[in-house]
Amino acid sequence: MRPLDGTALDGPALNLAELAADARGRLDPVHWDFFTGGAGEERTVRANEAAFARRYLVPRVLRGAVRRDLRISLLGTRISMPVLIAPTAFHRLAHPEGELATARAAAEAGTIMVVSMAATRPVEQIAAAGGPLWFQLYPQADLDFTASVVRRAEAAGCSALVVTVDSPVFGRRERDLRHGFADLPPGMVCENMRDASGRVRDIGMDAGLDWARITWLREVTRLPILLKGVLHPADAALAVSYGLDGLLVSNHGGRQLDGALATLDALPAVVEAVGGRLPVLLDGGVRRGTDVLVALALGASAVLVGRPVLWGLAVGGAAGVRHVLDLLHADLDRALALAGVTGPADLRGDLVATVACG
Ligand code: FNR
Numbered sequence: 001m002r003p004l005d006g007t008a009l010d011g012p013a014l015n016l017a018e019l020a021a022d023a024r025g026r027l028d029p030v031h032w033d034f035f036t037g038g039a040g041e042e043r044t045v046r047a048n049e050a051a052f053a054r055r056y057l058v059p060r061v062l063r064g065a066v067r068r069d070l071r072i073s074l075l076g077t078r079i080s081m082p083v084l085i086a087p088t089a090f091h092r093l094a095h096p097e098g099e100l101a102t103a104r105a106a107a108e109a110g111t112i113m114v115v116s117m118a119a120t121r122p123v124e125q126i127a128a129a130g131g132p133l134w135f136q137l138y139p140q141a142d143l144d145f146t147a148s149v150v151r152r153a154e155a156a157g158c159s160a161l162v163v164t165v166d167s168p169v170f171g172r173r174e175r176d177l178r179h180g181f182a183d184l185p186p187g188m189v190c191e192n193m194r195d196a197s198g199r200v201r202d203i204g205m206d207a208g209l210d211w212a213r214i215t216w217l218r219e220v221t222r223l224p225i226l227l228k229g230v231l232h233p234a235d236a237a238l239a240v241s242y243g244l245d246g247l248l249v250s251n252h253g254g255r256q257l258d259g260a261l262a263t264l265d266a267l268p269a270v271v272e273a274v275g276g277r278l279p280v281l282l283d284g285g286v287r288r289g290t291d292v293l294v295a296l297a298l299g300a301s302a303v304l305v306g307r308p309v310l311w312g313l314a315v316g317g318a319a320g321v322r323h324v325l326d327l328l329h330a331d332l333d334r335a336l337a338l339a340g341v342t343g344p345a346d347l348r349g350d351l352v353a354t355v356a357c358g
Contacts, residue, residue: 012323013315016287016308019324023094023311030179031093035310039171040258044251048285051262055294056353060340068336069343070329074279074302075160075224075245077132080110081329082344083292085321086253086283086304087136087162087228089118092188094313095320102313103130105321109329114162114304115192117149118203120184122191127156134160136228138167139213141206145195147220152192154223161221162248163214166229168207171256214242226281229256231266233273240277247274249282253306264295271299289331293339297347 013019024032038045070081085106092098099121106113107130114134115126127133135153140146189200224245230236239247249267251260263284271280279301286303295303312320339351
């Protein structure tokens with residue numbers, strides 16, 4: 001396991017573990033714990049990273065991989081690398097500009113930011129700061145309100161909906177309970193939860209969420225819909241039959257069901273069930289270019305990063321997030337060259353070997 005709490009060096013972080021250490025020194029400890037922690041014993045938080053540590057690369061040689069091309073297309077959007085920004089809540093806790101800074105960095109780096117429904121800036125302002133954007137939705141029990149949020153995301157120019165389905169109830173995050181962390185500071189709200197009267201609603205988790213709601217959502221919007229939080233191959237097969245446009249293998253970074261399988265361990269069965277009919281994305285524990293390479297070799301079309309973006313934001317606003325994306329881009333490029341691979345389309349499962357423990 002790579003430590004999160006090492007001592008940062010002087011100068012820009014050389015890797016995301018150093019960046020985490022720097023962020024820890026700058027953040028209110030309550031907010032550090034909110035950003036970094038997970039549910040229960042945090043087994044799944046640790047498992048996500050440990051799953052990468054169990055994979056080793058079997059590089060090819062003498063392949064003349066002089067020029068690598070990291071670009072990919074996802075649901076019609078061309079991006080600079082197969083790494084996107086995962087939806088995370090409350091960016092203003094990390095930096096005063098909040099999601100506006102994150103969006104600028106994503107736009108500069110040429111990748112997609114997935115805007116959280118729990119963003120602390122309005123989606124319209126985030127869109128004005130940068131793009132391309134996708135919008136993450138927690139379907140609310142109030143269907144009219146849910147539809148109005150989708151309309152807002154569409155009007156702001158978001159080009160896909162990411163529907164989070166791993167949260168029928170809130171996960172139990174003991175670090176937050178210990179701190180009594182429940183509310184945002186005064187003046188900060190979930191801006192995308194305003195209703196027509198301007199009142200800000202609480203985000204509700206809906207334990208009644210089912211496939212019928214996905215059918216309903218399909219009729220509400222023409223945007224491509226991805227399901228976020230799928231681990232079981234049977235659900236992946238259902239997603240294909242319900243006409244979804246993409247899947248995100250995720251356990252919410254270990255913040256919902258503690259003990260849920262590491263995403264990298266869940267990926268191969270999901271990829272097999274989908275059989276190439278939809279793009280399969282993955283998040284959870286991606287911290288190095290080699291992690292991206294491994295996930296893609298095992299069948300992911302792209303990966304997303306959550307916590308590292310918050311650390312970058314805390315350390316340097318937009319420049320800090322840009323640093324995270326630049327580190328991953330450079331690291332992936334070098335890993336491809338060293339593995340004898342010219343780009344994402346060239347990655348195959350035979351580049352990865354799994355060992356019993358890291
Ligand atoms: C999240 N995540 C999340 N997911 C989502 O669908 N909507 C949300 O609002 C949030 N909010 C959120 C806040 C914080 C502080 C974290 C750390 C995570 C989950 C996120 O999208 C993603 O699944 C994980 O963060 C990926 O794991 P890593 O990269 O953080 O290990």
